[in-house]
Amino acid sequence: MSAGDVQPLAGMSDLCAPEIFLWQRVEDTCRQLFHRYGFTEIRTPLLERLSVFTRAIGEGTDVVQKEMYTLQDRGGREIALRPEGTAGVMRYVAGGGPERAEARLYYLGPMFRAERPQAGRRRQFHQIGAESLGPPSPAADAECIALLTHLLRDLGVSGFNLQINTRGLPEDRAAVAAALRAALGPQRSALCEDCQRRYETNPLRILDCKQAECRAIVKALPPISDHMAAETRAYLAGVLRLLKRLDISAQINPFLVRGLDYYIHTVWEITHPALGAQDALAGGGRYRMEVGGRTLDGVGFAIGMERLLLAMEAAGARPDDSAARPRVWLVAAGAAQTEDLLVLLQILRRHGINAGMDLSGRSLKAQMRAAHRAGAPWVVIRGDAEAAKGVYLLKDMTGGAQTEVELPELLRRLTAP
Numbered sequence: 446m447s448a449g450d451v452q453p454l455a456g457m458s459d460l461c462a463p464e465i466f467l468w469q470r471v472e473d474t475c476r477q478l479f480h481r482y483g484f485t486e487i488r489t490p491l492l493e494r495l496s497v498f499t500r501a502i503g504e505g506t507d508v509v510q511k512e513m514y515t516l517q518d519r520g521g522r523e524i525a526l527r528p529e530g531t532a533g534v535m536r537y538v539a540g541g542g543p544e545r546a547e548a549r550l551y552y553l554g555p556m557f558r559a560e561r562p563q564a565g566r567r568r569q570f571h572q573i574g575a576e577s578l579g580p581p582s583p584a585a586d587a588e589c590i591a592l593l594t595h596l597l598r599d600l601g602v603s604g605f606n607l608q609i610n611t612r613g614l615p616e617d618r619a620a621v622a623a624a625l626r627a628a629l630g631p632q633r634s635a636l637c638e639d640c641q642r643r644y645e646t647n648p649l650r651i652l653d654c655k656q657a658e659c660r661a662i663v664k665a666l667p668p669i670s671d672h673m674a675a676e677t678r679a680y681l682a683g684v685l686r687l688l689k690r691l692d693i694s695a696q697i698n699p700f701l702v703r704g705l706d707y708y709i710h711t712v713w714e715i716t717h718p719a720l721g722a723q724d725a726l727a728g729g730g731r732y733r734m735e736v737g738g739r740t741l742d743g744v745g746f747a748i749g750m751e752r753l754l755l756a757m758e759a760a761g762a763r764p765d766d767s768a769a770r771p772r773v774w775l776v777a778a779g780a781a782q783t784e785d786l787l788v789l790l791q792i793l794r795r796h797g798i799n800a801g802m803d804l805s806g807r808s809l810k811a812q813m814r815a816a817h818r819a820g821a822p823w824v825v826i827r828g829d830a831e832a833a834k835g836v837y838l839l840k841d842m843t844g845g846a847q848t849e850v851e852l853p854e855l856l857r858r859l860t861a862p
């Protein structure tokens with residue numbers, strides 16, 4: 446094995462202490478809040494049939510064209526690692542009865558996109574997502590945004606920026622595409638190569654292009670909602686009115702279209718100044734999908750976990766390992782004591798006390814070093830003399846005091862706050 450073989454693949458990371466403690470805190474906070482809003486957890490498989498994603502996300506999107514990890518399984522079936530959570534959740538919903546079409550589901554877990562890794566952009570990243578199934582309603586969209594902003598506040602993230610727009614209904618699409626082609630036609634040759642192709646296939650995607658030359662052209666276009674039906678514009682106005690009543694500030698971004706094709710009506714994105722170039726902290730919107738012969742409607746969002754942690758760290762959040770640290774460390778003064786102390790370990794742990802011990806039969810000195818490394822506030826030392834008296838020597842590692850105690854007193858002291 447070469448030195449490189451012990452590293453994870455580019456754009457993927459091992460998640461471990463100390464950062465893992467912040468991850469777990471975030472996950473606990475999310476679960477609590479999701480339950481308050483009536484959402485239950487779903488864990489869909491990481492691998493799905495390729496068509497689950499291509500159909501839902503759209504053939505013309507960057508995610509499907511450039512970013513998916515696709516492979517053939519041993520039976521020659523085309524499968525893919527999930528690049529996002531919504532498509533798999535909708536596959537689940539389509540496979541069940543009518544009650545699933547009203548479900549409220551959340552998920553926490555890894556997603557995979559073969560992008561060029563950089564700060565805040567990983568090939569395996571993690572999302573916190575929520576999907577609220579049900580027919581279009583500005584109130585449902587506003588509630589979903591309220592959940593997202595509530596979550597960010599509970600996690601101590603402030604200073605974020607919520608941008609919102611409408612993708613309109615399928616009926617609006619022809620008028621929007623025609624208006625975009627008309628407006629972009631004279632400047633077509635100045636667009637990037639991809640966008641010259643998009644001009645023909647799906648001009649809406651040009652609004653999402655990150656190339657400087659395309660952004661400059663897009664900035665001067667009229668809002669796409671100008672070309673949508675009055676009913677569509679009223680829907681967005683309804684969402685904005687409700688957000689105001691819920692005291693959530695949102696800015697209209699007339700060019701926000703989001704990179705996935707399943708959206709209709711409301712779309713939004715949350716950016717954060719602590720994130721640098723990859724500043725999208727969360728994104729979401731209302732969607733409609735045809736899955737398994739059914740039309741499914743819902744609204745949802747996903748937060749990028751790695752980016753969320755960057756924003757939290759910028760606000761001063763630090764991992765807290767106190768719940769995982771040992772409260773007591775046991776030290777055997779004499780090999781004969783190891784067995785008795787193993788029994789004591791079991792008693793302590795059954796009483797809910799975090800307890801540790803070096804079981805490899807090292808010297809007293811080495812065991813005391815291990816005790817210091819573990820950072821336990823208490824150490825129990827037991828030699829032949831203590832064993833003969835039926836006591837334990839309890840050492841307070843902060844003050845240094847040592848007392849001989851019997852088991853009931855030991856338990857009392859170690860469980861005292």
Ligand code: HAM
Pocket residue numbers: 528529530531558560565566567568570571572574575576704705725726727728729730731732744745746747748749750751752
């Ligand atoms: P998305 O905007 O593609 O939406 O991803 C949501 C969030 O995932 C982004 O805002 C970002 O924070 C994070 N993210 C995306 N790609 C990466 C990456 N390569 N590295 C690190 N973080 C990343 C969706 O995925 C939709 N399924 C959201 C949704 C749910 N819409 C409706 N329901």
